[in-house]
Amino acid sequence: MAVSSTDTAIRTGRVTRTLIYLVLVLFALFYLLPLYVMMVNSLKPLPEITGGGMMSLPQIWTIEPWLKAWSTAQIGVEPTGLRPYFWNSISMVVPAVAISTILGALNGYVLTKWRFRFDTILFGLMLFACFIPFQIVLIPMAAVLGFLGLAGSTAGLVLVHVVYGLGFSTLYFRNYYAVFPTELVRAAQIDGASFFQIFWRILLPSSGPIAVVCVIWQFTNIWNDFLFGASFASGEGAPMTVALNNLVQSSTGVKEYNVHFAGAILAALPTLLVYIVAGRYFVRGLMAGSVKG
Template identity: 60%
Template sequence: MSNAAKRQTSTLDKVLRVVLYAALLAMAAVYLAPFIVMLLTSLKDVEEIRSGTLLSLPGSLNFDAWSKAWSGACTGSQCEGMAPYFLNSFQIVLPAVAISTLLGALNGYVISHWKFKGSDVFFAALLVGCFIPFQVILLPMARTLGWLGIANTTTGLVMVHVVYGVAFTTLFFRNFYQSIPVELVKAARLDGAGFFTIFYRIILPVSTPIIVVTVIWQFTQIWNDFLFGVAFSGFDTQPVTVALNNLVNTSFGGKEYNVDMAAAIIAALPTLVVYILAGKYFVRGLTAGAVKG
């Protein structure tokens, strides 16, 4: 190839790269626009919101809406602040994610490397569980929680999310463990290693990618859940999504859009942080077990 052709090709590559980056930036701006509007609105006072436009910059930074959204004020039995419900969500999410991830890892390990009679049927049943709509299980789950005496409690919500999430976590781990050579497990058995020894010494050390995927998936699903939260929680055990709904739909006097927007950002912050810090590992983990060998 001549030097002129090489220069022409290089110029074309640069142009295409510029066009690609411009398109990506435009799409990012479109996706970020709602968040930018929310952030700008949360930093304005009510009068400035009414007199300005959605994308107008605040005249001065005003964090009163953030303070009110977080701390709020209690009137009778109603509390406007998000703080206690924010803590409730963590008390639900952390144990639910840990338990469902552990159960999913054990189930995936058994189904992929400790075949038993009916294991395929068991896995098929778990797959069916992935496609059951939330609404279908509301009544039977409510009756079960009442029978166990944990209705309207944090423990009850943890159980609901573990039961519903274990099908997804099992699917993730089973697909990942299929890529681990069977010979490795068989060799460990010949050396006298038992079920839990193999799981702890061999399987878990290579499971970091899929554990990250499962934790991100479960954390996001449970934190953003509204239906189970509003159906199975009591007033003192409501997650942050239910509290956000109550705050937005309850107002005294004029509507305070700045407080609503601040509360929405507060409710979304944990999932944003998780994806910002671990988003790249999510994609890596999903593709780690895609090819066997």
């Protein structure tokens, strides 16, 4: 019965289906247009762009703008290219993502398996971190960083992003662990596992999908952040996004659009990569957290 019904669906739907796919392909092309513009213009010499050939393919193909954006472009005072700032961003994102994810998982574990008085209220308060606009906390945060002696450092930025990311990572893990069978925790308690042993040996190994969701979310947000980077890191300590801005906004000399395009793609590459590598778990992980409950 199932076979025959799919048969009919295909036969009657052929025309409609073709139309649907046609429309979808058109939309896809339209959405890909900016990427196309960025790619082709990053691969042609500057005169071809200033000559008005924004949409056309390069007449002379060159990777010179990429090399320049990466290692020799003038950013701020030094002609260092984006490279050092790229590493700034990496050394900020990796610890920030790791710490906020681990802490979020711990929070979720405590909030679901070691319930205490007012835990739901505490969780509700933590959720404020998801909704408070960034701008509100700029000045208090600057004061805190100054007080801790972390102003202008990468460690300071890591702290800011961990604090801000905790709301979301806690939300993810709490909802995931809420449907995680409590009997497993009890069995482990009887087996003699300690608080952290239960966490490391039982809960974390079963948290793959939600960890992927959390990592993608945090990575994208922290990597793309501009406001905190611009506010709390200065000069050589700035992350990629701020450096890209400095590159593009520089008021001296000729505007090298091809270099700007190459730099912009470089800045977007890591998040793109994370999506491609882990993206298929993203939807799956979100489902696992929500549907089961």
